Each structure stands twice: as structure tokens, then as C-alpha cells.
Amino acid sequence: MPDTVIDYAAVFRLLPGMVALLTPDLVYADANDEFLYSSGRTRDQLIGRYLFDVFPDNPNDPSATGMRNLAASLRRVVETGERDAMALQRYDVESADRPGEWEERYWSPVNAPVLDSDGRVVLLVHRVEEVTELIRARGRPTSGRGRVLEAELYTRARELQELNERLRTAHAREREVALALQSAMLPVTLPSWDARIAVRYRPAVGSLNVCGDWYDLVDLPGDRIGVAVGDVVGHGLVAAGVMGQLRSALSATSRVAEGPAKALEVLGLYARSVDGAENTTVVETCIDWAAHTITYSSAGHLPPLLVRLDGTVDHLDQATDPPLGARPEHLPRPQATTAFGSGDTLVLYTDGLVERRGEDIDTSLDRLAAALVRHREADPERVADALLVDLLPVGGATDDTALVVVRL
Known part of the structure; x- marks a missing residue:
């Protein structure tokens, strides 16, 4: 055989x-x-x-x-x-x-x-x-039990159909509200270096798949900016609400903390008091324009990618720790720094851009890296649009996508 x-x-x-x-x-x-x-x-x-x-x-x-x-x-x-x-x-x-x-x-x-x-x-x-x-x-005409079973089957089927219609209507309303809430909580203005930055947010397809992805950009003292992306576990209004709380907290913390690692430490402590914040992933970067360095720390998030003018791609994965709330004790988070050259491109993203069902994550990241190399000479807006076209499924992804492209 x-x-x-x-x-x-x-x-x-x-x-x-x-x-x-x-x-x-x-x-x-x-x-x-x-x-x-x-x-x-x-x-x-x-x-x-x-x-x-x-x-x-x-x-x-x-x-x-x-x-x-x-x-x-x-x-x-x-x-x-x-x-x-x-x-x-x-x-x-x-x-x-x-x-x-x-x-x-x-x-x-x-x-x-x-x-x-x-x-x-x-x-x-x-x-x-x-x-x-x-x-x-x-x-x-049917006899006894046969007639009863047929009538029950027909009635149950009709009831199920009506219930499905009511659920779809309710889910569509929840999606509309969640999208409006999420849009209101995402930043609408960029830092002073906005000419070098492109941001995108794409909601998931399907009525229940609005999730908790976010991005954040803040001006920092000393010719620096902070760039972060995060992903809350869950869907719908609850995830959108948790996202708003965490994004606001990180935005405030990054302005006063001594680097991304300290900012994520504080955010992790705060997340313990927020229902639904457990296992949120987030990566925070600090771009120092004068020193030409990127300092970063990740709480279980996919690594930012740095594509250089010569076409090489660096995965910023040397300072990765568990997601927020994933361990009971409080420990310092790691931090790493890498240098960049003028014209390099930094990309932060959430998993909706790359992850596909049944595919190894390394394959997904290789696809993203290859797309970045192809489009590395384009301006940030064109790079962002090209990545969405190249990487998202034709019918839309089943998970949210947040994307930040920074020309260094």
C-alpha cells in the first residue's frame, strides 16, 4: 500500500x-x-x-x-x-x-x-x-417519533440560522466600535523628524479580529526619538482598551526613563495592574541622531530589522526578554545598542505583517528582509506601502498589522 x-x-x-x-x-x-x-x-x-x-x-x-x-x-x-x-x-x-x-x-x-x-x-x-x-x-404524514424528530430538526435549524444572523450583526457593531476606539488612541502626529518616518496600521479582516496592535513615536531630549510597537493578546473592545492604556503608559515612561530597558521595566510593573495585559509583546527603540546609534529592548516581540545601504539586514535581537507579565518576579530587562549609517532603514512591525499559518517564523522574517532589500532605496512612504502589498494576503490578514519605517 x-x-x-x-x-x-x-x-x-x-x-x-x-x-x-x-x-x-x-x-x-x-x-x-x-x-x-x-x-x-x-x-x-x-x-x-x-x-x-x-x-x-x-x-x-x-x-x-x-x-x-x-x-x-x-x-x-x-x-x-x-x-x-x-x-x-x-x-x-x-x-x-x-x-x-x-x-x-x-x-x-x-x-x-x-x-x-x-x-x-x-x-x-x-x-x-x-x-x-x-x-x-x-x-x-409520519408516525410517532419520526414526525417529532423531523419537526425538532427543522425548528432547531431555523433557530440556529436566526442566531447566526444576530451574532454577525453584533460582531459587526463591535468591530466598528473597536476600530474607532483604536484609531482614536493611536498617535495622529509624528515627532519632529516626521519626514523620515512612515507609519501604517491595518486592522484584521473579520468581525471579531480587531486586535490590540499599536505603534508610538515620541521626541526625546538630546536629538533623539523613541519608536515602539506592541501587540496585546486578544481581540475586540477589550484588547483595544488594554492597548490604549499600555501605549499611553509607555509613551509617558519613555520620556523620563534612562533607556528602553528601564521604560519596559516600568511598563511591565504597570501591566500587572491592567486586566488583559498579560503576555503583551512590545519593543522599544531609541534613535540617537547625533551618535548614529539605535538602543533597543524587547519584551517578547519580533525583532526590528535594520537594512543597510549595501543590502545587508541586521536583526535587532540581542536584547529580547519574555513578554509583559510572563514571569512573577521583577528582573532588569536587557538592552543593546547598534550603530547605523546615513541612509539605512529601520523597520518595526507586529506579527500580522509576517506570520502565516503553518509557516516557520524564520521563513516569514526572511520574506520581510528580502522585501526590505528590494525597496531599500525608496522613500519611507513607498517602502511602507510596498511592504503591505508584498507581504499581506490578498484578502487581508487575520491579525492586525502595525508598521513603522524610519529612514536613518
Whole structure:
């Protein structure tokens, strides 16, 4: 058996359930035999055609929601890269033999992504179980326990569908509020060296994925600036609120502390009194323009990258400690200093920019470094835009992204 070659195309065609493959643009790429048979369509009527051109809503039913609900589910899969199981749907289908005549049909769909090596959704697996006969059985005489079970199943399915709609509405409202709160707490003005700095913030896709990423930039005495990025564990309003407290505290502390390590020590002590601040990661850097040095300290955060004019890339990873609140005792945090040359570029970021499901973090960082080398001669604004285009998935990332680019 280990030497047996499996013909997966043949297996797909003969799967006992209805399965179709869609592109992220919702065009049919393939469909198995059961899907063709149960939908009453030929391969020529499906492959290469837009899903809702083949299966539109019943124009005779103004209350039809099947197309809208299916489109929303498929968009969620494209945006989040995660499986989505739908509640029972009524989705009428036009008869292939009698155009203009619509058949009342009920379906239980599940949609799942197929990801490439970069975590991008390249195909959608659309699996459907038809339950029309079960629903119609409600109107036929059945005996005893069978009738009760059918009625309960139909009622529960309808209740689940209504609950899903209410939850999605509530989640959308929470996302809107959290985004507004997070936007209000992120700095809107840059330090005096703003011509050399570009900042970006991109929220995660999906209603519940607003997270606690932040960036901060402050003028410091002695021809210096402080640059920091951080990431609070969690999602939604709670994470956004914790983010605001920690960012404000670090912004104030960095102005008076003797270096990034001391600033993170104070922030760590403060985080112990903030619910939800545990395991927050943050990196603080101090750029000294006169001395041409970067002093930094990291609380469990991904390393800033320093790309030099000659194309070499340094990972600033020589002063990394556990995240905030990750250990019970208070210990001094490490600090390191590196020199920079005029024209070098410093980049700080959160994990939404680089991390991809199932990929080693070193591979992710190598991709970021390569992109930085390609764009190192561009101005900071163009570098920031290029990094977002090169590194974020087409449908958006499932985690927030904060990015700071500094031309040194």
C-alpha cells in the first residue's frame, strides 16, 4: 500500500457528497459527479462561470436570501482563511429542463479554504448536503417519533440560522466600535523628524479580529526619538482598551526613563495592574541622531530589522526578554545598542505583517528582509506601502498589522 499512487482527481469526482471548487472570485474551477447530478447541471454549464450567474436567487421570491447568505460565507472564508459552516438554507434552483420554473430546495453548506505556501486563499471547497426531502417530509404524514424528530430538526435549524444572523450583526457593531476606539488612541502626529518616518496600521479582516496592535513615536531630549510597537493578546473592545492604556503608559515612561530597558521595566510593573495585559509583546527603540546609534529592548516581540545601504539586514535581537507579565518576579530587562549609517532603514512591525499559518517564523522574517532589500532605496512612504502589498494576503490578514519605517 505505501507504493500505491492515489489518483486524487478520480477520488474527487467520485466523492459521495456534493463538492465544488471555486476560485476566490467565486468562479467554478471544478465540481464532482454528485454535485453535477444533484444540481442538474453539466460541466459546461458550471466550469469557468460565476457562481451566482449559474445559481441566482429565485426572482419570484422577494424574500429569498440564499444568494446573499452564501456570498457572505464565501467572502468570510476568503478574508479569514478559515472554514465556515452555514446554517440550513433555502436556496431555490431553476430547473435545467424547464427554464423559468423554480424548484424549492434546502441545503446545508460548508465552505473551506485551500491555502498556498504564503497562507493566501487560492481555492474554496464548497461542500453541500441537500436536505430538501427531509424538510418536505414535515408536510407528509409520519408516525410517532419520526414526525417529532423531523419537526425538532427543522425548528432547531431555523433557530440556529436566526442566531447566526444576530451574532454577525453584533460582531459587526463591535468591530466598528473597536476600530474607532483604536484609531482614536493611536498617535495622529509624528515627532519632529516626521519626514523620515512612515507609519501604517491595518486592522484584521473579520468581525471579531480587531486586535490590540499599536505603534508610538515620541521626541526625546538630546536629538533623539523613541519608536515602539506592541501587540496585546486578544481581540475586540477589550484588547483595544488594554492597548490604549499600555501605549499611553509607555509613551509617558519613555520620556523620563534612562533607556528602553528601564521604560519596559516600568511598563511591565504597570501591566500587572491592567486586566488583559498579560503576555503583551512590545519593543522599544531609541534613535540617537547625533551618535548614529539605535538602543533597543524587547519584551517578547519580533525583532526590528535594520537594512543597510549595501543590502545587508541586521536583526535587532540581542536584547529580547519574555513578554509583559510572563514571569512573577521583577528582573532588569536587557538592552543593546547598534550603530547605523546615513541612509539605512529601520523597520518595526507586529506579527500580522509576517506570520502565516503553518509557516516557520524564520521563513516569514526572511520574506520581510528580502522585501526590505528590494525597496531599500525608496522613500519611507513607498517602502511602507510596498511592504503591505508584498507581504499581506490578498484578502487581508487575520491579525492586525502595525508598521513603522524610519529612514536613518
